[in-house]
Amino acid sequence: MARSYIYFILAFLITLVLDRVIKDLFLGGYHYENGCITLSLVYNRGVAFSMFAFLGEYLKYIQIVLILAVLGYLLYHKDLFQKYAIPAGMIIAGGVSNIADRFIHGGVVDFFHWHCGFDFPGIFNFADVMIDVGVVIILYISYLRGAKV
Secondary structure, three states: OHHHHHHHHHHHHHHHHHHHHHHHHHHOOOOEEOOOEEEEEEEEOOOHHHOOHHHOOHHHHHHHHHHHHHHHHHHHOHHHHHHOHHHHHHHHHHHHHHHHHHHHHOOEEEEEEEOOOOOOOOEEOHHHHHHHHHHHHHHHHHHHHOOOO
């Protein structure tokens, strides 16, 4: 079980530090554009595709409660925590970093916009990608083990 905590903490710290470093680059004025992608600072006041922006200041507190609930659930169900320590660390770190943006900048620091072949309707960041990758890893592990998520 101790190994699971170490994996969780490492996944959490690596994801959090990388996300903060990348966001600092864009907060410092970095901008890049070509035919397929635009890397440019945007503040998202909502969640995916700016949904729930109408919740304003309440959104960050709702997200804190959700993250704490997920973390509490995983810590209570130690078998799940052991199975999914690394992806859980990635998901929690992504959420924590995005919430930190809401407190520091008033919105999530987003920067990646895809428009090659089709115009993706959202702009996202590294934390968002790590949350998605964490979910995919959980689904993959569950599939391999034939377990329910």
